[in-house]
Every structure is written in C-alpha cells, then in structure tokens.
Amino acid sequence: MTTMLEDPPTQAPGHGGRLRSEMAAMRLSFTWFGTRKALSSEQKTQAANTFHAESKYLSAGKKLIDTSDPSFRAVTSVKTQATSYFKGVSLPYPEPGIRLVPQNTLDDIDAKMRGFTEELIDAVRELDSRFDDLKHEARQRLGDLYNDADYPPSLEGLFEISWDFPSVEPPEYLRRLNPKLYEAECDRVKARFDEAVSLAEAAFTEELGKLVEHLSERLTGADDGKPKVFRDSAIENFTEFFDRFQRLNIRSNQDLDEVVESAKSVLGGVRPQQLRDNDALRSQMASGLSSVRASLDGLMVDRPRRNILRRSK
Numbered sequence: 001m002t003t004m005l006e007d008p009p010t011q012a013p014g015h016g017g018r019l020r021s022e023m024a025a026m027r028l029s030f031t032w033f034g035t036r037k038a039l040s041s042e043q044k045t046q047a048a049n050t051f052h053a054e055s056k057y058l059s060a061g062k063k064l065i066d067t068s069d070p071s072f073r074a075v076t077s078v079k080t081q082a083t084s085y086f087k088g089v090s091l092p093y094p095e096p097g098i099r100l101v102p103q104n105t106l107d108d109i110d111a112k113m114r115g116f117t118e119e120l121i122d123a124v125r126e127l128d129s130r131f132d133d134l135k136h137e138a139r140q141r142l143g144d145l146y147n148d149a150d151y152p153p154s155l156e157g158l159f160e161i162s163w164d165f166p167s168v169e170p171p172e173y174l175r176r177l178n179p180k181l182y183e184a185e186c187d188r189v190k191a192r193f194d195e196a197v198s199l200a201e202a203a204f205t206e207e208l209g210k211l212v213e214h215l216s217e218r219l220t221g222a223d224d225g226k227p228k229v230f231r232d233s234a235i236e237n238f239t240e241f242f243d244r245f246q247r248l249n250i251r252s253n254q255d256l257d258e259v260v261e262s263a264k265s266v267l268g269g270v271r272p273q274q275l276r277d278n279d280a281l282r283s284q285m286a287s288g289l290s291s292v293r294a295s296l297d298g299l300m301v302d303r304p305r306r307n308i309l310r311r312s313k
Contacts, residue, residue: 020190024103064150094195
C-alpha cells in the first residue's frame with residue numbers, strides 16, 4: 001500500500017525510530033445514525049414551563065428509537081467488535097483518532113475490516129426491516145414529541161465503517177519549498193514517535209496492572225467466608241494480553257519485558273478450574289501476583305523519570 005509510513009531521509013536511531021520504520025498509521029471512523037434529537041425551541045419552552053424554568057437554561061432531547069431492541073444492538077455490536085479489534089492490533093499514537101499498526105499486518109487488518117463491513121451491512125438490513133415497527137413504538141412512547149420528519153425513509157447507508165492509512169510523515173514538497181521548515185517537521189515527527197513509545201509502554205503497564213489487580217482480588221477476597229467466584233475470562237484475558245504484547249511490543253523497556261515474563265511464569269498454564277479446586281494453588285498464585293504488582297508499581301513510579309530522560313536526549 002502506498003500509505004505505509006516510509007523511512008525518513010535520515011532514519012532516527014532509537015526505539016522511536018524503529019517504531020517509525022516498522023509501523024503504519026491507521027485511522028478508524030464510523031458514520032452512525034443519531035438516535036437522539038434535541039427538542040425544538042417550542043417544545044423546550046413547554047418543558048421549561050412545567051418546571052417554571054427559563055428555556056435557555058434547559059437542555060432537553062428525545063430518543064428516536066429503542067436502542068435496546070435486539071436488531072439495533074446487533075448493529076452496535078459490530079461497531080464494538082471493530083473498535084476492540086482495532087485497539088487490539090495497534091499501538092497508541094499522540095494524534096486524535098490515529099493508532100499505529102505493524103506494516104506486515106496491513107493486508108490482514110484490511111481483510112478483517114472488510115469482514116466487519118459485511119457484517120454491518122447485514123445487521124443494518126435486518127434493522128431496516130424492523131424500522132417501521134420501531135417508529136410505531138416511538139410514536140406511542142413519545143406522544144406529541146413524535147415527528148415523522150425526524151426519521152429517514154430507510155436506515156441503509158446511514159451506518160458505515162471506514163478506515164484509512166494517513167501519512168504522518170513531513171510532506172516531501174516541503175523539503176523543496178522550505179528546507180528549514182521541513183527539518184522542523186522532521187523533528188516534530190521524531191518527537192511524536194518517541195512519545196508513542198512512552199504511550200505504548202504506559203498502555204501495556206496499565207493494562208497488565210488492571211488484570212493483576214482484578215485476579216488478585218478474586219483470589220484473595222471472600223464472600224460470606226467463602227472464596228470469591230471468578231470467571232474463566234480472568235485467566236483468559238491474561239493469555240490475550242501476553243499474545244498482544246508479543247506481537248506489538250517493540251522491546252523499548254527491559255523492565256516491562258521482565259515484569260511481563262514474571263506474570264507469564266506465575267500464570268504458567270494454570271486453568272481456571274484448577275484455581276477453583278485447589279486452595280494451595282490459589283494462595284501460591286496470589287503471592288506471585290503480589291510480586292508482579294509490586295514490580296508494576298515500581299514501573300509506574302519510575303515512568304515520569306524515564307520520560308524526562310528520553311526527552312532530554
């Protein structure tokens with residue numbers, strides 16, 4: 001794809017430079033039918049009068065359709081899945097809406113997004129077949145607030161997934177027009193990728209910390225004197241994290257790498273049912289997770305200092 005991040009004229013060394021050469025910028029966006037609408041001025045005035053209030057100090061809206069309907073939830077489910085997948089295969093980047101994906105996964109990501117698009121089309125088609133019923137229900141529930149003009153003839157085409165791979169590199173024409181400004185842009189982009197390294201480290205650290213805290217609480221807490229029940233996902237989420245860390249980690253922080261390895265050794269292929277059946281194993285794992293948590297706390301304390309050192313280079 002021509003939208004891959006290309007190596008700058010002089011590739012900056014370091015972790016940010018490696019991230020810059022191995023990743024591509026990607027943006028995921030949605031077109032979504034709005035299910036809420038503000039009341040008209042007349043309706044807002046009428047509502048304000050009910051409470052003896054001034055309408056300019058009142059914010060009021062109405063819900064156009066029942067978003068808890070299974071057909072609508074099926075549509076939003078596709079959006080949730082696409083967003084979750086995108087975050088799971090990417091690293092943060094310090095520009096709104098943009099994340100970084102490995103260049104060697106672009107074809108797989110594009111294929112996956114096309115699959116979500118097909119799922120969305122099918123779900124919207126099913127929702128559209130229910131649209132008249134949903135409008136009829138809304139008419140009954142909204143009463144005088146119902147306005148048929150608020151609704152489109154069809155919902156098809158009003159829900160879309162789009163993705164692109166924007167360039168975050170300095171434009172080549174700038175080098176010819178203004179070399180000094182081009183150099184400043186190169187410095188800015190380099191700083192962005194250095195910051196992206198810090199953001200990735202922080203994201204992995206925070207996520208692992210939440211997983212450890214949740215499982216520790218499940219293992220050591222008690223309800224009515226009995227061990228707390230925990231779901232299989234409390235263990236499965238670790239497996240997913242380890243896999244994502246392996247795929248996306250750029251080896252920029254040896255301390256973080258070691259903490260993740262420690263967590264992997266603590267989990268060590270243990271299955272959820274084993275923890276439910278074996279009190280000694282629960283205690284052993286709780287102790288191991290306590291050590292991992294202490295190491296993570298150390299990383300969180302040390303991170304501001306590491307960021308300062310990195311930026312001063």
